[in-house]
Amino acid sequence: MVTDKKLIESLFLSIKKYNTPRYTAFLKGDLKKDKVLSSNPNMLMIMWLMSAQYDAEKASYIPFLLEERLGSCDMNFLASLPLADIERAMSEPTPVHRFPQKRASYLWQMAKLITDKYNGDVENIWQNVSSIEISRRLREIPGFGQKLSSMVPINLIRNLGIHLSDQVTMDIAVDVHVERVLKRTGLCHQDADYAEMALTARKIAEQEGRFAMELDLPLWATGKFFCHEYNAECELCTLNDVCPKIFEISDLYEQKYSITYEEAIIAGINPEDNNAMKLLRKNLESWNYNEPKSANEAYNHHGIERLQLLRQIKHQLKDDIGFSVLYDKLEPRRGQKARNLSNAMGLPLQPWIGLGSSVRLREFVNEYSNYLGGHIIDKKWSSNEP
Numbered sequence: 001m002v003t004d005k006k007l008i009e010s011l012f013l014s015i016k017k018y019n020t021p022r023y024t025a026f027l028k029g030d031l032k033k034d035k036v037l038s039s040n041p042n043m044l045m046i047m048w049l050m051s052a053q054y055d056a057e058k059a060s061y062i063p064f065l066l067e068e069r070l071g072s073c074d075m076n077f078l079a080s081l082p083l084a085d086i087e088r089a090m091s092e093p094t095p096v097h098r099f100p101q102k103r104a105s106y107l108w109q110m111a112k113l114i115t116d117k118y119n120g121d122v123e124n125i126w127q128n129v130s131s132i133e134i135s136r137r138l139r140e141i142p143g144f145g146q147k148l149s150s151m152v153p154i155n156l157i158r159n160l161g162i163h164l165s166d167q168v169t170m171d172i173a174v175d176v177h178v179e180r181v182l183k184r185t186g187l188c189h190q191d192a193d194y195a196e197m198a199l200t201a202r203k204i205a206e207q208e209g210r211f212a213m214e215l216d217l218p219l220w221a222t223g224k225f226f227c228h229e230y231n232a233e234c235e236l237c238t239l240n241d242v243c244p245k246i247f248e249i250s251d252l253y254e255q256k257y258s259i260t261y262e263e264a265i266i267a268g269i270n271p272e273d274n275n276a277m278k279l280l281r282k283n284l285e286s287w288n289y290n291e292p293k294s295a296n297e298a299y300n301h302h303g304i305e306r307l308q309l310l311r312q313i314k315h316q317l318k319d320d321i322g323f324s325v326l327y328d329k330l331e332p333r334r335g336q337k338a339r340n341l342s343n344a345m346g347l348p349l350q351p352w353i354g355l356g357s358s359v360r361l362r363e364f365v366n367e368y369s370n371y372l373g374g375h376i377i378d379k380k381w382s383s384n385e386p
């Protein structure tokens with residue numbers, strides 16, 4: 001553990017700067033929406049419930065969409081509705097979540113439990129109890145797993161400024177933002193695990209006569225707002241003057257070439273070879289999947305063309321499209337007719353054209369599931385998000 005006095009002082013000093021950022025970062029800076037969400041415990045509960053297996057930014061809009069579609073997010077009201085109404089609101093006219101039916105059922109069950117057990121008042125879950133008790137109560141609600149249940153008390157302190165009786169003994173929550181800051185500042189080793197990182201924060205705090213949770217907000221906010229995974233904005237960061245900026249080799253490659261270390265390996269390029277990396281970037285910029293030749297080469301050859309196709313697929317899967325939509329996008333000229341036409345024109349066949357093409361594409365996508373961050377289940381794309 002690095003005990004850089006100046007760095008640690010700067011971290012504690014930045015607490016004032018971040019104060020309580022609430023949810024503006026998730027709501028694209030919309031202060032009005034942030035105010036509504038932060039002051040409405042029903043909406044907050046819905047947002048937390050929806051954030052499991054889903055993007056936090058997108059989840060924070062769901063309570064607003066549900067209020068619009070159902071008329072209210074009040075738990076007593078939701079509990080009084082038939083489940084089918086909530087299912088419809090979650091799915092129509094457009095699905096609000098990756099798993100709308102399952103989350104609708106969790107929401108309905110949550111509303112019933114809060115009505116029966118907490119008098120319909122969400123705040124009764126966290127008023128005058130410890131963080132441990134809050135987590136225990138949340139785990140009784142379908143859809144709240146271990147991770148989500150332990151994040152809520154930290155959210156209450158970090159984003160809403162709520163004081164919990166045991167917060168002096170609580171550890172920070174280590175997420176990807178906190179991890180980047182702890183490692184790039186050198187406060188933790190590059191291979192430190194969750195427990196080690198939490199322990200480091202505890203020791204730093206003890207050293208300064210403070211408690212660990214005080215570090216949670218500045219670490220998280222620094223990571224979220226400045227210490228991005230790629231293209232960290234060090235010049236805007238409060239730690240700029242004191243941070244040694246220890247970047248992982250893969251971060252540096254991404255910053256220099258807009259290509260990750262993993263992508264260079266997929267393309268069969270040595271990431272240490274500057275010229276080859278420059279050439280790869282040039283190739284990626286000029287590639288066009290819509291040319292049948294390009295798609296065909298990507299499927300048939302390992303190397304740059306394959307990486308080009310994978311990057312395109314990854315980009316499209318980012319929009320939460322299902323596998324069948326992806327298939328349609330990648331094979332605009334489907335079937336025997338298209339096959340005959342390509343033959344007649346002397347064009348190479350696109351790799352997914354013709355019988356069994358959906359199976360071929362599925363196999364291809366699953367082969368690269370680690371890189372794409374998910375896999376296909378029952379013809380549907382499922383992300384690896386927790």
Ligand code: SF4
Pocket residue numbers: 181184185222226227228232233234235237238239240241243244245246
């Ligand atoms: S100075 Fe740069 S590397 Fe260090 S914590 Fe801030 S953004 Fe991250």
